[in-house]
Amino acid sequence: MRDPERTRASILGAAFDEIYHRGFHDTSVNEIVGKTTLTKGAFFHYFSTKNDLGYAIADEVLKEMVLERWIRPLAAYKNPVQGIISRFRKIIESTPDEHMALGCPLNNLTQEMSSVDPVFREKLRAVMQLWISETEKYLTKAREQGYLKPDVNPRQVAEFVVMVEEGAFAMVKNLRDKKVYWSLYGSLKGYLESISQKPTEQLSA
Amino acid sequence: MRDPERTRASILGAAFDEIYHRGFHDTSVNEIVGKTTLTKGAFFHYFSTKNDLGYAIADEVLKEMVLERWIRPLAAYKNPVQGIISRFRKIIESTPDEHMALGCPLNNLTQEMSSVDPVFREKLRAVMQLWISETEKYLTKAREQGYLKPDVNPRQVAEFVVMVEEGAFAMVKNLRDKKVYWSLYGSLKGYLESISQKPTEQLSA
DNA sequence: TGGTTAATATACCATTTGGTATGATAACTA
DNA sequence: TAGTTATCATACCAAATGGTATATTAACCA
Numbered sequence: 001m002r003d004p005e006r007t008r009a010s011i012l013g014a015a016f017d018e019i020y021h022r023g024f025h026d027t028s029v030n031e032i033v034g035k036t037t038l039t040k041g042a043f044f045h046y047f048s049t050k051n052d053l054g055y056a057i058a059d060e061v062l063k064e065m066v067l068e069r070w071i072r073p074l075a076a077y078k079n080p081v082q083g084i085i086s087r088f089r090k091i092i093e094s095t096p097d098e099h100m101a102l103g104c105p106l107n108n109l110t111q112e113m114s115s116v117d118p119v120f121r122e123k124l125r126a127v128m129q130l131w132i133s134e135t136e137k138y139l140t141k142a143r144e145q146g147y148l149k150p151d152v153n154p155r156q157v158a159e160f161v162v163m164v165e166e167g168a169f170a171m172v173k174n175l176r177d178k179k180v181y182w183s184l185y186g187s188l189k190g191y192l193e194s195i196s197q198k199p200t201e202q203l204s205a
Numbered sequence: 206m207r208d209p210e211r212t213r214a215s216i217l218g219a220a221f222d223e224i225y226h227r228g229f230h231d232t233s234v235n236e237i238v239g240k241t242t243l244t245k246g247a248f249f250h251y252f253s254t255k256n257d258l259g260y261a262i263a264d265e266v267l268k269e270m271v272l273e274r275w276i277r278p279l280a281a282y283k284n285p286v287q288g289i290i291s292r293f294r295k296i297i298e299s300t301p302d303e304h305m306a307l308g309c310p311l312n313n314l315t316q317e318m319s320s321v322d323p324v325f326r327e328k329l330r331a332v333m334q335l336w337i338s339e340t341e342k343y344l345t346k347a348r349e350q351g352y353l354k355p356d357v358n359p360r361q362v363a364e365f366v367v368m369v370e371e372g373a374f375a376m377v378k379n380l381r382d383k384k385v386y387w388s389l390y391g392s393l394k395g396y397l398e399s400i401s402q403k404p405t406e407q408l409s410a
Numbered sequence: 411t412g413g414t415t416a417a418t419a420t421a422c423c424a425t426t427t428g429g430t431a432t433g434a435t436a437a438c439t440a
Numbered sequence: 441t442a443g444t445t446a447t448c449a450t451a452c453c454a455a456a457t458g459g460t461a462t463a464t465t466a467a468c469c470a
Contacts, residue, residue, distance in 0.1 A: 002436060002447060023317055025230035028427065040429085041449045050428065102320050110379045111316035112228055115307050121381070128379050159376070159385055160392035167372025171364070174315045174333050176326070180364055187365035191392075194399040207417065207466060233457060245459085246419045255458065 008046045010036050015053055016061050020105050024054055024112055051117065054109070058123035062106050066127055070165065071134040079147050080138035081196055084161060085189050092181050100181070103173035107166050132158050146199035157195065164188050213251045215241050220258055221266050225310050229259055229317055256322065259314070263328035267311050271332055275370065276339040284352050285343035286401055289366060290394050297386050305386070308378035312371050337363050351404035362400065369393050 014035035018027045029050055033043050047053040069091060077083030102108070106127060113120040136158035142148050148157075168184040219240035223232045234255055238248050252258040274296060282288030307313070311332060318325040341363035347353045353362075373389040 004447070007447080022321055023230065025228065026321060029429085030427085039449050041433095042447075044429070045447065048429095103316060107375060108316050111308060111313050111375065114379060116227055116231060121379075125379055125381065128376070156388045156392060159388050163372045163376045163389055164368070167368045167375065170312060170316065170372065170375065171333070171368045174319060174330055176330065183361045183364050184368055187361060187396075191396045191399070194396070209417070212417080234459085235457080244419050246463095247417070249459070250417060 007038065007042060011038065011043055011046060012053070012056060012061060016057050016105070019054075019057065020102055020108065024109060051119070054113065055119060055123055058109065058120065058127060062109070062124070063127050063130065066106065066131045067134070070131060074135075074138050079145075079199075080142040081147050081192055083138065084135070085192060088165065088185055088188065092178075092185060097178065100169075100172050100178060101176060104166050104169035107170055128162070132162050135161055147196060149195055149197050152195045160191075161188070212243065212247060216243065216248060216251060217258070217261060217266060221262055221310070224259075224262065225307055225313065229314060256324070259318065260324060260328055263314065263325065263332060267314070267329070268332050268335065271311065271336045272339070275336060275367075279343050284350075284404075285347040286352050286397055288343065289340070290397060293370065293390055293393065297383075297390060302383065305374075305377050305383060306381060309371050309374035312375055333367070337367050340366055352401060354400055354402050357400045365396075366393070 011032065015027070015032045018032055018035060021027075029040060029043055032053075033040055043053075047056065070087065073087050073090075074080055074083040077086065106124065109120070110124045110128075114124055115121070132155075136154050139148065139152075139154035139157050139161075143150065143152060143154060148154075164184065168181060168188075171184065172178065172181050216237065220232070220237045223237055223240060234245060234248055237258075238245055248258075252261065275292065278292050278295075279285055279288040282291065311329065314325070315329045315333075319329055320326070337360075341359050344353065344357075344359035344362050344366075348355065348357060348359060353359075369389065373386060373393075376389065377383065377386050
Protein backbone atom coordinates (compact mmCIF):
# COMPACT_ATOMS: atom_id res chain seq x y z
CA MET A 1 0.00 0.00 0.00
CA ARG A 2 2.98 2.30 0.56
CA ASP A 3 4.71 3.85 -2.39
CA PRO A 4 7.60 6.08 -1.35
CA GLU A 5 8.41 7.31 -4.84
CA ARG A 6 4.83 8.30 -5.40
CA THR A 7 4.69 9.98 -2.02
CA ARG A 8 7.79 12.03 -2.67
CA ALA A 9 6.57 12.94 -6.12
CA SER A 10 3.22 14.08 -4.77
CA ILE A 11 4.90 16.36 -2.24
CA LEU A 12 7.19 17.73 -4.92
CA GLY A 13 4.28 18.33 -7.25
CA ALA A 14 2.11 20.03 -4.67
CA ALA A 15 5.04 22.15 -3.55
CA PHE A 16 5.87 23.24 -7.07
CA ASP A 17 2.28 24.23 -7.69
CA GLU A 18 1.94 26.19 -4.50
CA ILE A 19 5.31 27.90 -4.88
CA TYR A 20 4.54 28.73 -8.49
CA HIS A 21 1.36 30.43 -7.37
CA ARG A 22 2.49 32.19 -4.22
CA GLY A 23 6.27 32.30 -4.20
CA PHE A 24 8.71 30.36 -2.07
CA HIS A 25 8.67 32.50 1.04
CA ASP A 26 4.93 32.86 1.10
CA THR A 27 4.34 29.12 0.84
CA SER A 28 4.42 27.31 4.15
CA VAL A 29 5.16 23.65 4.70
CA ASN A 30 1.72 23.29 6.22
CA GLU A 31 0.10 24.57 3.07
CA ILE A 32 2.10 22.18 0.94
CA VAL A 33 1.16 19.09 2.89
CA GLY A 34 -2.37 20.42 3.09
CA LYS A 35 -2.55 20.08 -0.70
CA THR A 36 -1.68 16.41 -0.38
CA THR A 37 -3.14 13.55 1.66
CA LEU A 38 -0.03 13.56 3.82
CA THR A 39 1.24 15.31 6.92
CA LYS A 40 4.28 17.22 8.04
CA GLY A 41 5.91 14.02 9.21
CA ALA A 42 6.06 12.68 5.69
CA PHE A 43 7.37 15.98 4.40
CA PHE A 44 10.35 16.13 6.68
CA HIS A 45 11.05 12.50 6.09
CA TYR A 46 11.76 13.23 2.44
CA PHE A 47 13.14 16.76 2.71
CA SER A 48 15.21 17.56 5.73
CA THR A 49 14.45 21.26 5.36
CA LYS A 50 12.18 23.54 3.38
CA ASN A 51 15.13 24.81 1.40
CA ASP A 52 16.05 21.26 0.46
CA LEU A 53 12.65 20.95 -1.12
CA GLY A 54 13.37 24.08 -3.13
CA TYR A 55 16.66 22.63 -4.29
CA ALA A 56 14.89 19.47 -5.42
CA ILE A 57 12.41 21.54 -7.39
CA ALA A 58 15.24 23.29 -9.18
CA ASP A 59 17.21 20.11 -9.81
CA GLU A 60 14.36 17.93 -10.89
CA VAL A 61 11.20 19.81 -11.80
CA LEU A 62 12.55 22.97 -13.40
CA LYS A 63 15.35 21.27 -15.29
CA GLU A 64 12.98 18.70 -16.73
CA MET A 65 10.47 21.40 -17.60
CA VAL A 66 13.00 23.41 -19.58
CA LEU A 67 14.11 20.39 -21.56
CA GLU A 68 10.57 19.27 -22.24
CA ARG A 69 9.19 22.64 -23.26
CA TRP A 70 12.06 24.39 -24.98
CA ILE A 71 14.72 21.91 -26.04
CA ARG A 72 13.47 18.47 -27.00
CA PRO A 73 10.79 19.71 -29.42
CA LEU A 74 13.50 21.38 -31.51
CA ALA A 75 14.71 17.98 -32.70
CA ALA A 76 11.68 17.68 -34.92
CA TYR A 77 12.55 20.63 -37.14
CA LYS A 78 14.82 20.53 -40.16
CA ASN A 79 15.72 24.19 -39.73
CA PRO A 80 16.50 24.80 -36.04
CA VAL A 81 15.89 28.52 -36.37
CA GLN A 82 12.42 27.85 -37.70
CA GLY A 83 12.06 25.41 -34.84
CA ILE A 84 12.80 28.07 -32.26
CA ILE A 85 10.30 30.44 -33.84
CA SER A 86 7.61 27.80 -34.17
CA ARG A 87 8.04 26.48 -30.67
CA PHE A 88 7.77 29.96 -29.26
CA ARG A 89 4.49 30.38 -31.05
CA LYS A 90 3.24 26.99 -29.94
CA ILE A 91 4.02 27.78 -26.33
CA ILE A 92 2.14 31.05 -26.51
CA GLU A 93 -0.84 29.26 -27.96
CA SER A 94 -0.84 26.39 -25.53
CA THR A 95 -0.11 28.21 -22.29
CA PRO A 96 -3.33 28.85 -20.37
CA ASP A 97 -4.08 32.41 -19.33
CA GLU A 98 -3.63 31.50 -15.70
CA HIS A 99 -0.04 30.50 -16.31
CA MET A 100 0.58 33.63 -18.34
CA ALA A 101 -0.31 35.59 -15.26
CA LEU A 102 2.10 33.55 -13.18
CA GLY A 103 5.13 33.91 -15.41
CA CYS A 104 8.05 31.58 -15.85
CA PRO A 105 8.64 29.32 -12.82
CA LEU A 106 12.40 29.42 -13.28
CA ASN A 107 12.48 33.19 -13.45
CA ASN A 108 10.16 33.55 -10.48
CA LEU A 109 12.28 31.38 -8.23
CA THR A 110 15.47 32.99 -9.47
CA GLN A 111 14.36 36.54 -8.82
CA GLU A 112 13.17 35.60 -5.36
CA MET A 113 15.89 33.27 -4.12
CA SER A 114 19.03 33.67 -6.16
CA SER A 115 20.46 36.65 -4.34
CA VAL A 116 19.47 35.33 -0.94
CA ASP A 117 20.72 31.75 -0.93
CA PRO A 118 23.90 30.63 -2.74
CA VAL A 119 22.74 27.03 -3.15
CA PHE A 120 19.59 28.17 -4.90
CA ARG A 121 21.71 30.44 -7.03
CA GLU A 122 23.96 27.63 -8.20
CA LYS A 123 21.15 25.23 -8.98
CA LEU A 124 19.05 27.77 -10.85
CA ARG A 125 22.12 28.93 -12.71
CA ALA A 126 22.76 25.37 -13.80
CA VAL A 127 19.28 25.09 -15.24
CA MET A 128 19.67 28.26 -17.25
CA GLN A 129 23.14 27.28 -18.43
CA LEU A 130 21.68 24.03 -19.68
CA TRP A 131 18.88 25.89 -21.44
CA ILE A 132 21.35 28.16 -23.17
CA SER A 133 23.85 25.46 -24.07
CA GLU A 134 21.25 23.21 -25.60
CA THR A 135 19.86 26.10 -27.60
CA GLU A 136 23.37 26.93 -28.71
CA LYS A 137 23.85 23.40 -30.07
CA TYR A 138 20.89 23.81 -32.37
CA LEU A 139 22.05 27.21 -33.52
CA THR A 140 25.51 25.86 -34.28
CA LYS A 141 23.90 23.14 -36.35
CA ALA A 142 21.77 25.73 -38.09
CA ARG A 143 24.82 27.75 -39.04
CA GLU A 144 26.64 24.68 -40.28
CA GLN A 145 23.67 23.84 -42.46
CA GLY A 146 23.63 27.33 -43.89
CA TYR A 147 20.42 28.57 -42.31
CA LEU A 148 22.30 31.31 -40.46
CA LYS A 149 24.75 33.84 -41.80
CA PRO A 150 28.32 32.59 -41.31
CA ASP A 151 29.35 35.46 -39.06
CA VAL A 152 26.71 34.88 -36.37
CA ASN A 153 27.91 33.75 -32.97
CA PRO A 154 25.72 30.82 -31.82
CA ARG A 155 26.46 31.33 -28.15
CA GLN A 156 25.55 35.00 -28.32
CA VAL A 157 22.34 34.30 -30.18
CA ALA A 158 21.46 31.49 -27.76
CA GLU A 159 21.83 33.80 -24.79
CA PHE A 160 19.65 36.37 -26.48
CA VAL A 161 16.97 33.87 -27.47
CA VAL A 162 16.71 32.38 -23.99
CA MET A 163 16.65 35.82 -22.46
CA VAL A 164 13.75 36.74 -24.75
CA GLU A 165 11.89 33.54 -23.98
CA GLU A 166 12.13 34.25 -20.26
CA GLY A 167 11.76 38.00 -20.52
CA ALA A 168 8.61 37.69 -22.58
CA PHE A 169 6.96 35.64 -19.85
CA ALA A 170 8.06 38.16 -17.26
CA MET A 171 6.65 41.10 -19.18
CA VAL A 172 3.34 39.42 -19.94
CA LYS A 173 3.04 38.54 -16.28
CA ASN A 174 3.49 42.17 -15.41
CA LEU A 175 1.28 43.71 -18.09
CA ARG A 176 -1.37 41.00 -18.01
CA ASP A 177 -1.93 41.31 -21.71
CA LYS A 178 -1.49 38.35 -24.00
CA LYS A 179 -1.25 40.62 -27.03
CA VAL A 180 2.14 41.71 -25.79
CA TYR A 181 3.29 38.16 -26.15
CA TRP A 182 2.51 38.26 -29.85
CA SER A 183 4.22 41.58 -30.20
CA LEU A 184 7.39 40.19 -28.65
CA TYR A 185 7.08 37.08 -30.76
CA GLY A 186 7.01 39.26 -33.86
CA SER A 187 10.15 41.06 -32.80
CA LEU A 188 12.06 37.88 -32.03
CA LYS A 189 10.99 36.47 -35.36
CA GLY A 190 12.21 39.60 -37.10
CA TYR A 191 15.52 39.45 -35.29
CA LEU A 192 16.13 35.80 -36.15
CA GLU A 193 15.22 36.38 -39.77
CA SER A 194 17.65 39.28 -39.92
CA ILE A 195 20.51 36.91 -39.12
CA SER A 196 19.20 34.09 -41.30
CA GLN A 197 19.89 33.24 -44.90
CA LYS A 198 18.61 30.79 -47.48
CA PRO A 199 20.68 27.65 -47.17
CA THR A 200 23.04 27.21 -50.10
CA GLU A 201 23.00 23.81 -51.82
CA GLN A 202 25.18 21.38 -49.93
CA LEU A 203 28.25 19.84 -51.51
CA SER A 204 27.34 16.48 -50.07
CA ALA A 205 26.54 13.78 -52.66
CA MET B 206 14.60 69.32 15.08
CA ARG B 207 11.85 67.19 13.60
CA ASP B 208 11.64 66.74 9.85
CA PRO B 209 8.71 64.52 8.81
CA GLU B 210 9.57 64.53 5.13
CA ARG B 211 13.10 63.50 5.84
CA THR B 212 11.91 60.83 8.26
CA ARG B 213 9.54 59.33 5.76
CA ALA B 214 12.17 59.44 3.06
CA SER B 215 14.70 57.70 5.25
CA ILE B 216 12.27 54.88 5.99
CA LEU B 217 11.45 54.59 2.32
CA GLY B 218 15.11 54.53 1.38
CA ALA B 219 16.11 51.95 3.96
CA ALA B 220 13.12 49.83 3.00
CA PHE B 221 13.95 49.95 -0.68
CA ASP B 222 17.52 48.94 0.00
CA GLU B 223 16.62 46.07 2.26
CA ILE B 224 13.86 44.82 -0.04
CA TYR B 225 16.15 45.10 -3.04
CA HIS B 226 18.67 42.89 -1.28
CA ARG B 227 16.44 40.32 0.36
CA GLY B 228 13.03 40.48 -1.24
CA PHE B 229 9.78 41.83 0.14
CA HIS B 230 8.64 38.82 2.12
CA ASP B 231 12.03 38.18 3.64
CA THR B 232 12.38 41.77 4.83
CA SER B 233 10.79 42.47 8.20
CA VAL B 234 9.63 45.79 9.51
CA ASN B 235 12.08 45.41 12.37
CA GLU B 236 14.99 45.10 9.97
CA ILE B 237 13.87 48.16 8.06
CA VAL B 238 13.67 50.42 11.08
CA GLY B 239 16.89 48.83 12.32
CA LYS B 240 18.61 50.31 9.30
CA THR B 241 17.43 53.76 10.33
CA THR B 242 17.67 55.71 13.57
CA LEU B 243 13.95 55.24 14.12
CA THR B 244 11.62 52.70 15.67
CA LYS B 245 8.55 50.77 14.72
CA GLY B 246 6.34 53.55 16.01
CA ALA B 247 7.59 55.94 13.38
CA PHE B 248 7.21 53.30 10.70
CA PHE B 249 3.54 52.65 11.33
CA HIS B 250 2.88 56.34 11.66
CA TYR B 251 3.84 56.85 8.01
CA PHE B 252 2.76 53.51 6.56
CA SER B 253 -0.34 51.96 8.00
CA THR B 254 0.78 48.53 6.86
CA LYS B 255 3.84 46.82 5.43
CA ASN B 256 2.11 46.44 2.10
CA ASP B 257 1.42 50.16 2.03
CA LEU B 258 5.14 50.71 2.22
CA GLY B 259 5.57 48.44 -0.78
CA TYR B 260 2.98 50.42 -2.70
CA ALA B 261 4.83 53.63 -1.92
CA ILE B 262 8.06 52.11 -3.19
CA ALA B 263 6.39 51.24 -6.46
CA ASP B 264 4.65 54.59 -6.83
CA GLU B 265 7.53 56.79 -5.86
CA VAL B 266 10.91 55.05 -5.89
CA LEU B 267 10.59 52.67 -8.81
CA LYS B 268 8.76 55.06 -11.06
CA GLU B 269 11.34 57.78 -10.49
CA MET B 270 14.16 55.31 -11.01
CA VAL B 271 12.85 54.22 -14.39
CA LEU B 272 12.47 57.78 -15.58
CA GLU B 273 15.89 58.80 -14.33
CA ARG B 274 17.81 55.82 -15.66
CA TRP B 275 16.07 54.90 -18.89
CA ILE B 276 13.96 57.78 -20.13
CA ARG B 277 15.23 61.27 -19.35
CA PRO B 278 18.76 60.66 -20.65
CA LEU B 279 17.34 59.92 -24.11
CA ALA B 280 16.50 63.59 -24.55
CA ALA B 281 20.18 64.37 -25.08
CA TYR B 282 20.53 62.33 -28.25
CA LYS B 283 19.75 63.53 -31.73
CA ASN B 284 19.04 60.00 -32.91
CA PRO B 285 16.81 58.32 -30.28
CA VAL B 286 17.74 54.86 -31.48
CA GLN B 287 21.40 55.64 -30.94
CA GLY B 288 20.33 57.05 -27.58
CA ILE B 289 18.76 53.77 -26.54
CA ILE B 290 21.86 51.83 -27.55
CA SER B 291 24.25 54.25 -25.86
CA ARG B 292 22.26 54.43 -22.67
CA PHE B 293 22.15 50.66 -22.43
CA ARG B 294 25.92 50.63 -22.70
CA LYS B 295 26.34 53.38 -20.15
CA ILE B 296 24.16 51.57 -17.67
CA ILE B 297 26.16 48.38 -18.05
CA GLU B 298 29.34 50.30 -17.45
CA SER B 299 28.09 52.27 -14.49
CA THR B 300 26.19 49.58 -12.63
CA PRO B 301 28.31 48.13 -9.83
CA ASP B 302 28.81 44.38 -9.73
CA GLU B 303 26.79 44.12 -6.57
CA HIS B 304 23.74 45.55 -8.30
CA MET B 305 24.28 43.27 -11.27
CA ALA B 306 23.92 40.37 -8.87
CA LEU B 307 20.70 41.83 -7.49
CA GLY B 308 18.94 42.41 -10.80
CA CYS B 309 16.30 44.98 -11.68
CA PRO B 310 14.32 46.18 -8.66
CA LEU B 311 11.13 46.52 -10.68
CA ASN B 312 11.41 43.01 -12.02
CA ASN B 313 12.27 41.56 -8.63
CA LEU B 314 9.26 43.06 -6.96
CA THR B 315 7.01 42.16 -9.86
CA GLN B 316 7.99 38.52 -9.95
CA GLU B 317 7.53 38.24 -6.22
CA MET B 318 4.38 40.24 -5.59
CA SER B 319 2.44 40.73 -8.78
CA SER B 320 0.59 37.43 -8.77
CA VAL B 321 -0.05 37.57 -5.05
CA ASP B 322 -1.46 41.05 -4.45
CA PRO B 323 -3.61 42.89 -6.99
CA VAL B 324 -2.66 46.34 -5.70
CA PHE B 325 1.00 45.58 -6.22
CA ARG B 326 0.16 44.25 -9.62
CA GLU B 327 -1.57 47.44 -10.71
CA LYS B 328 1.12 49.76 -9.42
CA LEU B 329 3.99 47.79 -10.92
CA ARG B 330 2.11 47.49 -14.16
CA ALA B 331 1.73 51.26 -14.27
CA VAL B 332 5.48 51.72 -13.91
CA MET B 333 6.21 49.38 -16.76
CA GLN B 334 3.51 50.93 -18.94
CA LEU B 335 5.12 54.28 -18.37
CA TRP B 336 8.52 52.89 -19.26
CA ILE B 337 7.19 51.43 -22.48
CA SER B 338 5.12 54.46 -23.46
CA GLU B 339 7.96 56.90 -22.95
CA THR B 340 10.28 54.67 -24.96
CA GLU B 341 7.64 54.49 -27.66
CA LYS B 342 7.53 58.27 -27.91
CA TYR B 343 11.20 58.41 -28.74
CA LEU B 344 10.90 55.63 -31.27
CA THR B 345 8.01 57.40 -32.95
CA LYS B 346 10.14 60.49 -33.19
CA ALA B 347 12.99 58.43 -34.57
CA ARG B 348 10.80 57.05 -37.29
CA GLU B 349 9.44 60.46 -38.17
CA GLN B 350 12.98 61.73 -38.50
CA GLY B 351 13.88 58.87 -40.78
CA TYR B 352 16.19 56.97 -38.46
CA LEU B 353 13.91 53.95 -38.53
CA LYS B 354 12.45 52.14 -41.53
CA PRO B 355 8.97 53.43 -42.23
CA ASP B 356 7.28 50.07 -41.66
CA VAL B 357 8.45 49.60 -38.08
CA ASN B 358 5.85 49.68 -35.34
CA PRO B 359 7.12 51.94 -32.53
CA ARG B 360 4.92 50.35 -29.89
CA GLN B 361 6.10 46.87 -30.78
CA VAL B 362 9.73 47.89 -30.76
CA ALA B 363 9.30 49.73 -27.47
CA GLU B 364 7.85 46.65 -25.83
CA PHE B 365 10.73 44.59 -27.14
CA VAL B 366 13.37 47.07 -26.06
CA VAL B 367 12.04 47.38 -22.53
CA MET B 368 11.70 43.62 -22.28
CA VAL B 369 15.35 43.26 -23.29
CA GLU B 370 16.45 45.92 -20.83
CA GLU B 371 14.72 44.11 -18.02
CA GLY B 372 15.43 40.60 -19.23
CA ALA B 373 19.13 41.32 -19.55
CA PHE B 374 19.31 42.28 -15.90
CA ALA B 375 17.40 39.16 -14.94
CA MET B 376 19.69 36.88 -16.89
CA VAL B 377 22.88 38.48 -15.62
CA LYS B 378 21.54 38.14 -12.10
CA ASN B 379 21.01 34.45 -12.69
CA LEU B 380 24.26 33.68 -14.49
CA ARG B 381 26.44 36.03 -12.44
CA ASP B 382 28.52 36.85 -15.46
CA LYS B 383 28.88 40.40 -16.66
CA LYS B 384 30.14 39.22 -20.03
CA VAL B 385 26.62 38.04 -20.77
CA TYR B 386 25.48 41.61 -20.46
CA TRP B 387 27.77 42.62 -23.29
CA SER B 388 26.62 39.69 -25.34
CA LEU B 389 23.00 40.77 -24.95
CA TYR B 390 23.96 44.35 -25.65
CA GLY B 391 25.49 43.25 -28.94
CA SER B 392 22.32 41.44 -29.93
CA LEU B 393 20.06 44.35 -29.09
CA LYS B 394 22.33 46.66 -31.04
CA GLY B 395 22.20 44.30 -34.00
CA TYR B 396 18.43 44.14 -33.81
CA LEU B 397 17.99 47.90 -33.67
CA GLU B 398 20.39 48.40 -36.54
CA SER B 399 18.45 45.88 -38.61
CA ILE B 400 15.37 48.09 -38.40
CA SER B 401 17.28 51.36 -38.82
CA GLN B 402 18.12 53.33 -41.89
CA LYS B 403 20.19 56.37 -42.80
CA PRO B 404 17.94 59.37 -42.42
CA THR B 405 16.97 60.83 -45.78
CA GLU B 406 17.45 64.58 -46.20
CA GLN B 407 14.51 66.39 -44.71
CA LEU B 408 12.19 68.48 -46.86
CA SER B 409 12.18 71.15 -44.22
CA ALA B 410 13.69 74.49 -45.22
C1' DT C 411 1.21 80.59 27.53
C1' DG C 412 -1.69 76.55 27.32
C1' DG C 413 -3.62 73.16 24.87
C1' DT C 414 -4.18 70.45 20.80
C1' DT C 415 -2.19 67.71 17.41
C1' DA C 416 1.49 65.48 14.94
C1' DA C 417 5.62 62.77 15.41
C1' DT C 418 8.25 59.18 17.55
C1' DA C 419 9.26 55.59 21.23
C1' DT C 420 8.22 51.45 24.10
C1' DA C 421 6.06 47.47 25.48
C1' DC C 422 3.30 43.99 24.26
C1' DC C 423 0.46 40.30 21.67
C1' DA C 424 -1.73 36.74 18.69
C1' DT C 425 -0.46 34.13 14.93
C1' DT C 426 2.38 31.75 11.93
C1' DT C 427 6.55 29.68 10.85
C1' DG C 428 10.10 26.00 10.20
C1' DG C 429 11.45 22.39 12.67
C1' DT C 430 11.59 18.42 16.32
C1' DA C 431 10.41 14.57 19.33
C1' DT C 432 8.08 10.89 19.43
C1' DG C 433 4.67 7.66 18.39
C1' DA C 434 2.42 4.34 15.22
C1' DT C 435 2.30 1.27 11.25
C1' DA C 436 3.57 -1.01 7.19
C1' DA C 437 7.14 -3.67 4.81
C1' DC C 438 11.09 -6.29 4.40
C1' DT C 439 14.46 -9.68 6.01
C1' DA C 440 16.69 -13.30 8.56
C1' DT D 441 7.57 -15.46 12.68
C1' DA D 442 10.33 -11.94 15.09
C1' DG D 443 12.70 -8.12 14.71
C1' DT D 444 14.54 -4.33 12.30
C1' DT D 445 13.93 -0.49 9.46
C1' DA D 446 11.62 2.72 6.47
C1' DT D 447 7.53 5.32 6.12
C1' DC D 448 4.19 8.35 7.78
C1' DA D 449 1.24 10.73 11.74
C1' DT D 450 0.61 13.64 15.94
C1' DA D 451 1.74 16.84 19.27
C1' DC D 452 4.50 20.24 20.43
C1' DC D 453 7.95 24.40 20.58
C1' DA D 454 10.97 28.49 20.24
C1' DA D 455 11.48 32.25 17.35
C1' DA D 456 10.00 35.71 14.39
C1' DT D 457 6.40 38.37 12.34
C1' DG D 458 3.05 42.16 11.44
C1' DG D 459 0.50 44.90 14.04
C1' DT D 460 -1.52 47.47 18.35
C1' DA D 461 -2.00 50.11 22.58
C1' DT D 462 -0.08 53.40 24.87
C1' DA D 463 3.26 56.53 26.48
C1' DT D 464 6.23 60.51 25.51
C1' DT D 465 7.90 64.46 23.29
C1' DA D 466 8.20 68.15 19.94
C1' DA D 467 5.78 71.63 17.18
C1' DC D 468 2.20 74.66 16.11
C1' DC D 469 -1.66 77.74 17.01
C1' DA D 470 -5.21 80.54 19.46
